[in-house]
Amino acid sequence: MRLVLERFTHNALALLAVTTLLFFMFRLMPGTPLAAFINENLNADQQQAMLEQFGLDKPMWQQYFIYLANLLQGEMGLSFFQRRSVMTILLEVLPNSVILTLTSLIIAYIFGVLAGAWLAWKRGSWIERVAVPAVLATRAAPEFWIGMVLLALLSFNAGWFPSGGASSPGQAYDSNWERIFSLDYLHHLALPVLTLALYLQGLPLLLMRSNMLEVMHEEFVTMARMKGLSEWRIVIGHAARNALLPVVTAFALGVGLSMGGNVVIETVFSWPGIGRLLVQAVSVHDYPLAQGAFLMIALVLALMNFVADLLYMVLDPRVSHGRKG
Amino acid sequence: MAERADPVAPARTGWPLLPVLRRMAAMPLKDPFAFAGVLIYLLFALVALFADQLAPIDPMEILFTKAGKLAANVPPGAEFPLGTTNLGRDIYAQLVYGTRSALAVGLSAAVIVATVGTIVGLLAGYFGGTTDAVLMRIADMALSLPFLPFVIVLTGFLGASTSNIVLAVAVLLWPSSARVIRSQVLTLRERAYVEAARVTGASAWRILFVHIAPNILPLSFVYAAIAIGWAIITEASVSFLGFGDSTSVSWGMMLQDAFTSQALSRGQYAWFVPPGICIILVVVAGFFISRGYEEVFMPRLRGR
Numbered sequence: 001m002r003l004v005l006e007r008f009t010h011n012a013l014a015l016l017a018v019t020t021l022l023f024f025m026f027r028l029m030p031g032t033p034l035a036a037f038i039n040e041n042l043n044a045d046q047q048q049a050m051l052e053q054f055g056l057d058k059p060m061w062q063q064y065f066i067y068l069a070n071l072l073q074g075e076m077g078l079s080f081f082q083r084r085s086v087m088t089i090l091l092e093v094l095p096n097s098v099i100l101t102l103t104s105l106i107i108a109y110i111f112g113v114l115a116g117a118w119l120a121w122k123r124g125s126w127i128e129r130v131a132v133p134a135v136l137a138t139r140a141a142p143e144f145w146i147g148m149v150l151l152a153l154l155s156f157n158a159g160w161f162p163s164g165g166a167s168s169p170g171q172a173y174d175s176n177w178e179r180i181f182s183l184d185y186l187h188h189l190a191l192p193v194l195t196l197a198l199y200l201q202g203l204p205l206l207l208m209r210s211n212m213l214e215v216m217h218e219e220f221v222t223m224a225r226m227k228g229l230s231e232w233r234i235v236i237g238h239a240a241r242n243a244l245l246p247v248v249t250a251f252a253l254g255v256g257l258s259m260g261g262n263v264v265i266e267t268v269f270s271w272p273g274i275g276r277l278l279v280q281a282v283s284v285h286d287y288p289l290a291q292g293a294f295l296m297i298a299l300v301l302a303l304m305n306f307v308a309d310l311l312y313m314v315l316d317p318r319v320s321h322g323r324k325g
Numbered sequence: 326m327a328e329r330a331d332p333v334a335p336a337r338t339g340w341p342l343l344p345v346l347r348r349m350a351a352m353p354l355k356d357p358f359a360f361a362g363v364l365i366y367l368l369f370a371l372v373a374l375f376a377d378q379l380a381p382i383d384p385m386e387i388l389f390t391k392a393g394k395l396a397a398n399v400p401p402g403a404e405f406p407l408g409t410t411n412l413g414r415d416i417y418a419q420l421v422y423g424t425r426s427a428l429a430v431g432l433s434a435a436v437i438v439a440t441v442g443t444i445v446g447l448l449a450g451y452f453g454g455t456t457d458a459v460l461m462r463i464a465d466m467a468l469s470l471p472f473l474p475f476v477i478v479l480t481g482f483l484g485a486s487t488s489n490i491v492l493a494v495a496v497l498l499w500p501s502s503a504r505v506i507r508s509q510v511l512t513l514r515e516r517a518y519v520e521a522a523r524v525t526g527a528s529a530w531r532i533l534f535v536h537i538a539p540n541i542l543p544l545s546f547v548y549a550a551i552a553i554g555w556a557i558i559t560e561a562s563v564s565f566l567g568f569g570d571s572t573s574v575s576w577g578m579m580l581q582d583a584f585t586s587q588a589l590s591r592g593q594y595a596w597f598v599p600p601g602i603c604i605i606l607v608v609v610a611g612f613f614i615s616r617g618y619e620e621v622f623m624p625r626l627r628g629r
Contacts, residue, residue: 025482152589283568301471
């Protein structure tokens with residue numbers, strides 16, 4: 001329990017540090033944050049009124065604490081351009097990003113774990129010699145480039161998938177849930193998921209492979225072999241179970257990391273998620289919206305780091321039992 | 326296998342820098358993957374060096390056909406090996422010149438990451454205490470920044486220049502190298518030869534930079550090789566999102582240009598496939614080289 005609290009504090013402090021850094025980064029940027037609002041038609045008094053309206057006339061440290069207090073209440077201000085609450089906009093697009101990330105990760109990890117275990121079993125064969133560099137190449141390819149190639153081949157050329165967006169024009173739904181579970185949505189989701197899964201499968205695959213190779217030499221595997229268990233039962237029942245632990249932790253970390261990486265995938269497929277929102281907000285200098293989107297991504301990252309810490313404790317008894325011996 | 330001795334085996338006599346360097350230079354000859362990686366690097370370095378000779382056409386020049394019409398979207402052929410863009414620019418020339426900016430971005434990021442990571446790792450590992458705590462907390466904080474979003478926000482607001490991208494990449498990458506180097510220094514610090522140096526009255530700085538640092542060099546190199554790839558991918562991603570340096574020709578800029586000019590729907594594969602392949606090659610070369618060094622200098626990982 002003490003360890004849990006310690007990890008929680010650690011991640012929370014890191015998040016606070018990121019929040020602070022972000023606050024000062026946005027405040028110290030060249031140009032006034034109100035550049036988008038102020039035009040020549042406004043006189044000095046009106047400009048001053050506007051600054052006061054946004055609380056920008058107060059000293060920096062006061063602004064900082066107001067900002068923190070507001071954040072804790074989920075209040076991130078108004079988007080300069082959309083004139084709507086940043087939180088509302090974020091909550092609108094967040095489900096799209098979460099669905100995209102989780103679906104891709106689950107597919108990537110199921111494939112990666114199976115293929116990794118299989119490759120470890122095939123150690124020393126020509127398959128391994130071809131497959132490992134090929135997997136490394138998928139990890140080396142820029143995500144958005146994989147997306148571009150798939151888009152050109154499967155969407156524009158073959159016409160199997162729509163070229164972007166999350167729903168066809170003219171579709172109307174009663175609720176957000178109905179929209180998400182519609183075939184049209186899944187059809188739009190397919191290509192981004194395929195791209196992301198292709199990019200993400202390398203890590204679990206290589207991790208699983210090297211863990212399997214390591215575990216196969218451990219005493220309990222030798223023991224199982226001496227008991228006369230079949231090779232299959234040794235691989236699945238004994239080796240794979242233990243090799244899986246780090247992969248599970250990597251999955252949790254992967255959720256946090258790919259939420260940030262989705263920025264490019266969402267742009268390629270015009271997927272209305274939080275990453276694309278961030279890109280749009282930054283390019284039009286919409287400070288509150290950009291800040292909100294960034295913080296939301298950082299929050300997911302910190303949260304998933306914490307979950308990974310917890311999983312690690314739960315799954316590895318050596319950690320949870322205080323490393324006795 | 327016997328010659329793959331202790332990764333951090335100190336040289337028996339004298340300054341360990343030269344023997345370590347010799348082993349580092351010999352490594353690619355032992356590992357075929359690392360050898361391939363070095364070859365790829367050499368190839369791209371040559372292309373970058375002789376870009377003017379390899380591609381006589383200016384990559385940004387707008388070209389016209391003999392009839393005086395804009396040479397837009399010309400398919401690959403004898404005159405233009407990879408065809409032209411929708412604005413009549415030679416794609417092959419852009420690809421060749423893109424090598425220059427890729428290597429510039431990759432190498433500068435690698436140098437910063439390796440230097441900062443090594444120095445921080447050495448100081449934190451050797452001095453411990455408050456120095457260690459402060460440096461590692463800063464590293465933790467940098468590691469909890471979401472990677473691409475941070476680069477985008479930084480370049481989006483500080484201005485879209487290549488140096489800002491390199492800066493952002495360096496800020497995000499130094500902590501992982503610093504952490505690993507620190508833990509290596511922790512074990513080196515307890516070695517008998519360091520103890521011996523301490524007994525003979527060598528100063529802390531002398532021990533650190535003469536006795537410990539040279540043995541850390543292979544690790545710094547591993548992280549430099551990884552940083553090259555990361556920096557190039559990041560530059561490409563950021564350029565693709567429209568926050569790149571619009572004045573320089575890079576692979577990322579080519580991909581963004583192709584994407585926004587509907588090259589995908591026209592099926593101009595010769596425009597957007599080659600830059601991606603080049604990025605993969607450079608990044609994979611980094612993977613191969615770092616893998617080779619890890620296997621030779623950190624034999625714990627060997628055989629995986």
